[in-house]
Amino acid sequence: MSVIEYDVIVIGAGVSGLTAGTFLAKQGLNVALVTTGESTACLSTGCIDVCSQDENPLQAIVNLPDGHPYHLIPVENIRQSLHDFQQTMTDRGMPYGGGPENNRRVLSAIGTFKTTCLTPVTMQASPQNEDEKIHIITFAGLKDFYPGYIISRLKNASYSIYDAGVATTMGIAANFEGEAFLEAFILWLEKQNIREDKIGFPAVLGLESAAAIVQTIESRMECPVFEIPTIPPSMPGRRLFNHLKDYFRCQGGAIYWGWPVVGVEKSGKKIEAVIAESQGRPNSLNAKAFILATGSFVGGGLHANRDSIVENVFHLPVFLPGKRETWFDHDYFSTNHGIGQAGVAVHSDFRPADCPWDNVFVCGSILARTETLKNGCGHGFALATGQAAAKSCLEHIR
Amino acid sequence: MKFEHCIRCTICVENCPVFRVNPAFPGPKQAGPDAQRFRSEREKSVDEWVLLCSQCKRCDMACPCGVDPAQIILRAQQKYGLEHPHTAAHLLFANNYYLSTLGSMTAPLANRFVSTEIGKKIFQRMGIATYIPFPKFSFKTLRAQKKTRSRESRKVALFYGCFINFYRPDIGRKIIQLLQSFRVDVVLPPQWCCGLPALGNGNLALAQKFAAKNVASLSNYIDAGYDVVYSCTSCGLCLLHDYQGIMDIPGAKKIAENSYNLHEYLLKLLAERGGTKPEFKEVNRTLAYHIPCHLRALKIGYPAADLMKMIPGLECRVLDDACCGLNGSYGFKKINEATAVQLGGRAVSLIRKTGAEAIVADCGSCRMQLGGLSGMNAYDPVEILCESLGIRDLKKQKK
Incomplete structure (x- = not known):
């Protein structure tokens, strides 16, 4: 007892x-x-x-x-x-966007689209089709995310690489929690001359303050920003x-x-x-x-x-x-086991x-x-x- | 060793406080199950980075597959410690028990020396961090306490631990009074350091020496009908877990079966006596209860939180997501200072968010770190319970 x-x-x-x-x-x-x-x-x-x-x-x-x-x-x-x-x-x-009456799409890390219903605010701006013009930022040495997969499937996508000083999902996400890191990152981003409509990131934009970080980048860059879910460790999860x-x-x-x-x-x-x-x-x-x-x-x-x-x-x-x-x-990849x-x-x-x-x-x-x-x-x-x-x-x- | 059970899900990595702030540490997955495949009894260890693990056991608690990465790393740390010369800081902290004995015998002098600039410089030379003040030695240790005996049917042998004995005997005296107020007889059996500091500094042999002495002593008391009660959560984890595990001490199982966390024991007494609550008086405070990592790892829930819930007027927010970063002697080593300060800062910011006026934590080293970094008061749950029950330190009253 x-x-x-x-x-x-x-x-x-x-x-x-x-x-x-x-x-x-x-x-x-x-x-x-x-x-x-x-x-x-x-x-x-x-x-x-x-x-x-x-x-x-x-x-x-x-x-x-x-x-x-x-x-x-x-x-x-x-x-x-x-x-x-x-x-x-x-x-x-x-906040989670969407409603129970409508499914929506989320861009995956291999450039396919995942069907889902409610999405965290950090993925709210995820592209809904292959034609959207997006720019992807990845991080030097990050081995869990390759923008090449997305570029090969989406014809209007391009990418650039930022050196965050660390090369792991957790490490980068933890860095984003620091104001100085975020500020330096945004200054670099402003210099990139991004002409696409949206900016996508692997989902490493912070741990506890992700919603605020996405909002900060959006308002400074004056364009929608979205996260792309990655393999574990998965920050949105x-x-x-x-x-x-x-x-x-x-x-x-x-x-x-x-x-x-x-x-x-x-x-x-x-x-x-x-x-x-x-x-x-x-x-x-x-x-x-x-x-x-x-x-x-x-x-x-x-x-x-x-x-x-x-x-x-x-x-x-x-x-x-x-x-x-x-x-x-x-078929191993079948969903019908x-x-x-x-x-x-x-x-x-x-x-x-x-x-x-x-x-x-x-x-x-x-x-x-x-x-x-x-x-x-x-x-x-x-x-x-x-x-x-x-x-x-x-x-x-x- | 269950390293083959790892499915590489990385949940342990997400929970590792050190990995979060120190890129030099590859994280529990790589340092534990991944690297284990390459470790051989016949080859000398080359994985110096295992020493960066603070043994907070958060990975063990988070692992969904029962791999226990921290246990794998602990063994790698001991192997590394056996094969390599120890730094001055490692040697000093492993022998903390003897040093503290010396320190409290010369308390007025030792305390003054430790807080001088020269003292700090010498410490830094030896690789010891001084970002928070060293705890003050108490001239009169708890074990010097005069024995009190009554004739209650319940008898407790108190394993008080070094922190209380050398630095905060006042808390120890309160624990004794608190137990007595529950009609329990308390004795202080002969005891030594639990061995955890030695283990944490890669000195398995010394840890085993301490452990064997403790087991022999406590075992006598158990045979005589005493329950063992510990108040330091890290000592407790060591008694219950490491004595049977990595230290492999004969007779350790008996200790584990008969040892209780202080608050767990009080709850048990309450339950046995039909659940009537003690007469807690109102305590109008808002507190942040920082759960020590090793209390989590004991897997007994948070019994002090359950007790404090019974105090009218007390608002106590439980926080168990952040490690304070000090981890006993870990943060006192220069090489870990930056990690400890960053983690402590995070824990403090979570505490501040609650709007609490003070901190509660069962672990002396958590209190040292969080109190030192935040400037807030940090209490042992015992102090809060005693405040509510009107128990005061008898020593102080006499003054």
């Missing part, structure tokens, strides 16, 4: 877990979040993909195949989740994670870092506590209800054996699309199906039939299911 009994423990620090935790903490519940490490949200582009199958994401959701967990949530609630998120991020000084995490804590939530759940205590129809690895005494935390938001394979929620897939925390039954032969498409459907099937109240306990709720990409890659439903899905599972959990507790 632990020293403090929480109302709810959320397992997993991704977008869905943090959203669920924040929702419950705002209702006045005593919430703790436990996580092995930082989440895959840090590796993401920071964009909110709701559903990329159609120009209108909400319409695209309606057209998803039966059994997709999005169908468990009324469209109005999905809209509300996205609205709440935008409101939060605006309050925190990192980190900023998103940091904001959601800080917001959760502002609402009174507690976070236990480096806390992989390795066991559970149960009695009857209830999970009583989760147990973490420990050097000494058993390290456990008690709660009245638990929200499982551990993500899919990369996030660590699911583990694939040769012929089976297991859920790592509660060993809940996992839905499988079929035998191993059906797990993978022949069968294994994308694997996950935990839930009832309409986000309680897992065929589960002996009634105080467990599940949200995020661990849900069965999500197919994040195929449907382009990433963080948007996490926001919506996180809030929906939290609502069910709240009803259960009250």
